[in-house]
Amino acid sequence: MKSAIYMLILINVAVYADRARKDICGGKKQYQFINETKTYADAELYCQQQWRNANGHLGSILNKEENKHILDSVNITIRNNFPYVWIGAVRLMESKTFIWIDGCTSNYSNWRSGQPDNINKHGTEACAEMYTVKDTETTYPGQWNDNFCGHKRAFICQHF
Template identity: 25%
Template sequence: MSPEMNLMLFVLGTCISSATSKQFIFVNEAKTFDEAQIYCRRFHCDLASVQDTADFSSLQAAVSGITTPDAWIGLKRAEPNWLWSLSDSAFYKEGETEYRRWRAGQLDNAGGNENCCTVDGGGEFWDVSCYSRYPFICYDGNENALQRYVFVDQNKNWKDAQTFCRQNHTDLVSVRNLDENLRVQVLVPPGALVFIGLFKDTFRWSDNSSSSFRRWSVREPNDSGACVAQRLSDINTWVDQNCNDTRPFVCQDGEKVQILRVKLKSGQNVNDPVMKVFIKEKIQEKLVSLGMPKDAKLQWRVQSDGEIFHLLENDMNSWK
């Protein structure tokens, strides 16, 4: 007898590209940000997203020699989202970018500007102002590094700490899992708070990728607008602009994929291995009926706690 279950699917379109296949295309047509996004999604994959320095170099190459002042890329202001400073997607396993261990009562955004994160000696996270000054921990990913986690006993604001880590090591430390949390917390002096690489970002990529890579010009973003353009005429940095302004833009090509968000109602434990197989089969049947190829592969996204589904607080019989 099949388990009773109500299933709702929420489908988000996105694009993925390997390091060898991602291509940027400069389009010399003046359009608003929304018009440029529609064009890129119709004829390519999406507006350009930048995951790391390699992507940024490819983007620079695509616009090399262009004399127009600037061009839209796929970054736009959105609801705040917590991201790690180190944006290399290859650095994180499935679910590791979402690892959090907030102290009870934190995420209170006291003063309305607590957009950076510290860790205490117990490994718990605190949201604090980015302009506060704390010591910090760097991560060093170089092959010849004497130590991976480097405590720096200098009080700096978050941005200056990030700059120091990037110049002398790799970046501010990411805490990807419980093991790394334990490694980091032993470096924190008793009673102290120490900056780590987690920060609240107010911009989101058009293709829904979670990269925290940014290349802002000096004193940017300055609230000139909600959409982002890359300067082409001077130093290839980024500025925020009015989304209704018209300018050329950069698209990207890549493999289109679908991300599914699933909401279930069931009286059974949907994290049970047998139930997960059953649910995946039902999702496959539903998507095939909507036109998905029968040989398309489905893969669960594992959360930072190792589970697939989480119980909704406002509905004890709902999982997502």
């Protein structure tokens, strides 16, 4: 399963690497909260299929405003029924580096303190999720966590 996820990620990055970043990363993104749970790979595939002609992917978050917009959209829609949602950041192979699955780059991040840590009893934590509710005394809505890609989560798609 881990190999299949990495291959999906690498294929996506390779396909979009040659496209103009200005069109994809600098354009006006639209986000769509998907109120069903899927593994990370299935969520990414869903986004690609639903918005095939509009560069559909799991949502990349390139600044604080996008992070807040996504969090607000999720909380208005679900009223805290899902404490976590998949976002489009993935661990680059076995490194500590996370990249956006659509190939965009940004210096912005909003990791929970101590994250990403790659600690999970289920295996490698290679996929990123956003907390949508206050989970513990040190976890706040809008913060990110790395987690096992095989968990099922609601998710955020983006398209242009």
